[in-house]
Amino acid sequence: MPGFIKDDFTMYNERTSVAAARRKQKRLVFITVVISLTIYLSFMLVLGENGLITYLDRRSSIQKIQHEIKTISSQNELTKDEIDSFYSDNTFLIERLAREYGYARPNELIYKFKDDKPEIYDKSGPLK
Numbered sequence: 001m002p003g004f005i006k007d008d009f010t011m012y013n014e015r016t017s018v019a020a021a022r023r024k025q026k027r028l029v030f031i032t033v034v035i036s037l038t039i040y041l042s043f044m045l046v047l048g049e050n051g052l053i054t055y056l057d058r059r060s061s062i063q064k065i066q067h068e069i070k071t072i073s074s075q076n077e078l079t080k081d082e083i084d085s086f087y088s089d090n091t092f093l094i095e096r097l098a099r100e101y102g103y104a105r106p107n108e109l110i111y112k113f114k115d116d117k118p119e120i121y122d123k124s125g126p127l128k
Contacts, residue, residue, distance in 0.1 A: 046052045085092045097103055104110050 044051060048054075086096070094103075094105075098105070098110075102110055
């Protein structure tokens with residue numbers, strides 16, 4: 001009988017050692033999968049399509065566009081003020097016509113330079 005007990009005991013030890021080896025192998029596979037998944041998710045978080053780099057790039061683009069919007073809005077306000085003064089004030093209209101078309105008021109001289117040859121105008125036309 002002592003040999004039979006020994007055989008049962010060795011078989012029990014072999015089974016427990018095989019089970020321990022399987023648990024160790026399963027634990028190793030689990031840890032490997034967890035580490036691989038962590039590396040993949042970290043990579044996607046930083047370099048993915050919606051990752052950190054893309055987020056920072058889009059954020060800087062939004063800031064640039066907001067700055068452009070502020071600039072264009074201020075230009076828009078200046079243009080609106082110019083249009084309002086154009087319709088409400090005749091002096092603005094007169095000055096603008098004088099600038100664009102070369103009209104002169106009484107006792108006012110306008111100097112125009114063409115081809116390095118000055119011409120002088122008054123209200124009646126060119127002076128010689």
